[in-house]
Amino acid sequence: MKGNILVIEDDQDMCDMLKMGLRRREFLVSTYTSGKEGLGAVHAQPTDVVLADINLPDMNGLDICKAIATDMPDIPVVVMTAFGSMDTAIAAIRAGAYDFVTKPLDMDILAMSLERAVRYRTLQETVKKLSDAASRPLQFDELFGESPVMEKLFSQLSRIADSEASLLITGESGSGKELTAKAVHQNSRRKDNPLITINCAAMPGQLLESELFGHKKGAFTDAKTSHKGLFLEADGGTLFLDEVGEIPLDLQPKLLRALEERCVRPVGGTSEYDFDVRIIAATNRDLESAVEEGLFREDLYYRLNVIKIELPPLRSRGADILLLARKFIKQISVRQDKAVMGISDGAAEKLLDYEWPGNVRELRNAIEHAVALTHFDKIVPEDLPEKIRLHKNDYFFLAGQDPMELISMEEMERQYIMYVLKTTGDNRTLAARILKVDRKTLYRKLQRYESQQIS
Numbered sequence: 001m002k003g004n005i006l007v008i009e010d011d012q013d014m015c016d017m018l019k020m021g022l023r024r025r026e027f028l029v030s031t032y033t034s035g036k037e038g039l040g041a042v043h044a045q046p047t048d049v050v051l052a053d054i055n056l057p058d059m060n061g062l063d064i065c066k067a068i069a070t071d072m073p074d075i076p077v078v079v080m081t082a083f084g085s086m087d088t089a090i091a092a093i094r095a096g097a098y099d100f101v102t103k104p105l106d107m108d109i110l111a112m113s114l115e116r117a118v119r120y121r122t123l124q125e126t127v128k129k130l131s132d133a134a135s136r137p138l139q140f141d142e143l144f145g146e147s148p149v150m151e152k153l154f155s156q157l158s159r160i161a162d163s164e165a166s167l168l169i170t171g172e173s174g175s176g177k178e179l180t181a182k183a184v185h186q187n188s189r190r191k192d193n194p195l196i197t198i199n200c201a202a203m204p205g206q207l208l209e210s211e212l213f214g215h216k217k218g219a220f221t222d223a224k225t226s227h228k229g230l231f232l233e234a235d236g237g238t239l240f241l242d243e244v245g246e247i248p249l250d251l252q253p254k255l256l257r258a259l260e261e262r263c264v265r266p267v268g269g270t271s272e273y274d275f276d277v278r279i280i281a282a283t284n285r286d287l288e289s290a291v292e293e294g295l296f297r298e299d300l301y302y303r304l305n306v307i308k309i310e311l312p313p314l315r316s317r318g319a320d321i322l323l324l325a326r327k328f329i330k331q332i333s334v335r336q337d338k339a340v341m342g343i344s345d346g347a348a349e350k351l352l353d354y355e356w357p358g359n360v361r362e363l364r365n366a367i368e369h370a371v372a373l374t375h376f377d378k379i380v381p382e383d384l385p386e387k388i389r390l391h392k393n394d395y396f397f398l399a400g401q402d403p404m405e406l407i408s409m410e411e412m413e414r415q416y417i418m419y420v421l422k423t424t425g426d427n428r429t430l431a432a433r434i435l436k437v438d439r440k441t442l443y444r445k446l447q448r449y450e451s452q453q454i455s
Contacts, residue, residue: 065092123345145324157187167308213265216268343379371383
């Protein structure tokens with residue numbers, strides 16, 4: 001159903017007509033013929049929108065607006081009036097009405113107004129629920145979320161935090177892999193020892209080898225002093241290998257040996273040194289596909305992938321988007337010395353509609369942009385980056401009503417496969433799992449589609 005509509009109208013025939021017409025349009029409807037009775041019912045039963053006549057025998061519809069705006073400001077009121085003058089409309093809005101409609105009623109126009117009001121009500125409830133959540137300490141420090149997928153993630157992290165097994169964190173760029181690694185370390189028995197982080201994509205192979213395993217003085221031209229390496233610096237703690245999928249193929253056997261033997265030999269050295277380190281690795285690459293393509297060693301993959309955590313993309317986290325946005329507003333407004341207190345309803349809708357390919361990192365950048373530009377105490381749609389403000393959702397449609405628009409089963413399959421790949425960020429392993437086909441089958445289909453395009 002589309003929402004609970006409480007009607008206050010003194011004409012019983014009009015009540016019956018509204019009940020019948022709105023129920024046909026999938027609303028739940030209750031009717032009352034006096035203002036006082038209707039106001040009492042608003043307090044006593046679930047109500048998404050109040051639809052009130054402007055002229056009632058016991059009280060004015062504008063008084064109903066004022067009463068609800070004072071006591072229950074999150075419930076929108078739509079006013080009905082036979083006097084469609086601008087003065088009446090202005091008076092209704094000033095009294096707190098969300099919208100007004102004129103009699104005789106057009107049921108389709110009325111339904112559209114009520115649908116908008118229900119969406120407003122839902123958004124207000126969400127914002128209210130999240131209003132205090134941003135300042136509440138959560139179980140895993142800087143990781144925020146109340147969505148089902150984040151609750152599942154927190155449950156997984158609580159079970160694996162104290163494990164000594166290697167952990168592989170996968171997820172799209174900007175989804176919080178480094179924060180997750182920090183959360184695991186801070187909730188483990190190793191929390192009082194170092195968490196050492198290295199971005200494996202940020203340096204060439206020779207330098208990466210030296211950083212990980214250390215080197216002896218004189219081992220190469222610039223080695224003017226000895227360096228013990230990150231495995232030994234992290235001894236007793238955790239070593240986080242970010243972007244592990246970018247480690248050069250010729251360095252991977254050395255990393256595998258270090259993980260298996262629990263010891264390292266510095267570059268240019270002859271002695272080996274034991275270490276006690278838990279390994280957490282992260283990647284936004286599809287490592288299973290990389291293994292099949294010969295770009296990543298299978299034995300190293302399984303050594304790293306003892307426990308695997310897949311981080312959800314921001315677009316799958318629903319109202320967490322607003323929770324994170326409020327948190328970022330609070331942090332950024334303090335830093336920029338601006339009195340920005342929240343998000344307008346219009347801006348919140350834009351944030352919820354956007355797909356967030358850059359995930360949490362992109363959301364933070366968008367909020368920083370908006371806080372810098374806004375002239376108000378709340379962010380409005382015009383403050384948001386253009387690509388978010390003008391975004392239109394992309395949906396997958398099976399077919400149209402016109403027989404000429406119907407497509408073949410093969411074309412339908414092709415379109416759906418491409419849609420799943422786009423939605424999963426071109427992660428072919430995940431796409432194959434969603435489609436319930438093996439990866440080789442998916443690859444064959446993609447190769448066929450590519451050859452069809454070329455021909």
